[in-house]
Amino acid sequence: MSFIDGLMARTPAPVQRLALRHHELIKFALVGGSTMIFDMAIFYSLSLSVLEQKPVVAKVIASTLATVLSYFLNREWAFKNRGGRQTHHEVLLFFVISGMGVILQAAPLFIANNLFDVRNHASVAQLVVIDFVLGYVIGNVLQLAFRFWALRKFAFPETQGHEDQEIEALATGQVTFDENKPASQSDSIS
Template sequence: MSFVEGVISRVPQPFRDLALRHAELVKFAIVGGTTFVIDSVIFYTLKLSILESKPVTAKIIAGVVAVIASYILNREWSFKNRGGRERHHEAFLFFGVSGIGVVLSFVPLYISSYVFNLRVPDVSLTTENIADFVSAYVIGNLLQMAFRFWAFRRFVFPEEHGAIVESHLEPGAAPLGEGDHADPLGRDDHADPLGRDDHADPLGRGELDHT
């Protein structure tokens, strides 16, 4: 049993069946949680040290590092059963989509910081940190994750490996190659065209006497 299946097995019904039908989304959410931790640690490390006055710059750097980790985890785990593109093309689209996601994630932070001025000294340090967390990691990440999940499935990993090819045969028709030697009129393969027995005398005199 995989890690995801183990987690889903502990989910109560009817949510368990829903989670099983959307296993990719569950994996994507787990990867998102992992990169969220990476993003948060880098962001607050920079913001509370060398980039104290530049929170947006700190967020962009943290976002870029998190996106690299996200590509590796999503490519090798969340969407490992998907593909359809050459690796360099896939990577280009992944980072392009993720770049848009990063923009979406820091737009709420920009509004919070420079439109509502929720920054020291206009507000307390506690208020500033709460505002940064809500705008960047609650609102921003929800916007980013919704967009990225849709775009990854639609553009980056568009095809599922091992998909069943639909048959073009009519319902109930025999597969090609079966009954290749059958007579189109339904006659037996070895039957005489005129319905005669193979050993019948051509003049109708029964079997030939070989004595």
């Protein structure tokens, strides 16, 4: 039994049903949280050093690198049971959608820096807080909602009727939480 299966077995039934019903959203959020930390490390490394006067450029670079990592994590874990597209179409759609997400995420920083000129009126400590709120709170909410909807709809579409069958199989225990394969065929994974 995998770690996730063991955790799900100890979860109260109402919470378990909710988690099973929204397992893609939960996985997508975990991938997003991981890539957000990766993004923040790159962004602050750049914006507090070589790109100090160009925080939007630093944000776009950090977001782009985080997007590449996000593709692999989403493809191999969060949306691994979706598809139906050829890989090159899926990759193209993922990066177009994610590119739109990068623009949505950078928009609050762009507005603050170019319309309100906050860089010239704030201390370094204030800029760190402003950049965090604009780029990681407001920007992430915008891009997260858009990307989850668009990735499920376009890049990783479900096969017709597959999701309802999958949820029913998960809820009845015929499929493990991690692998979405019959329990007798499940491979052990994290």
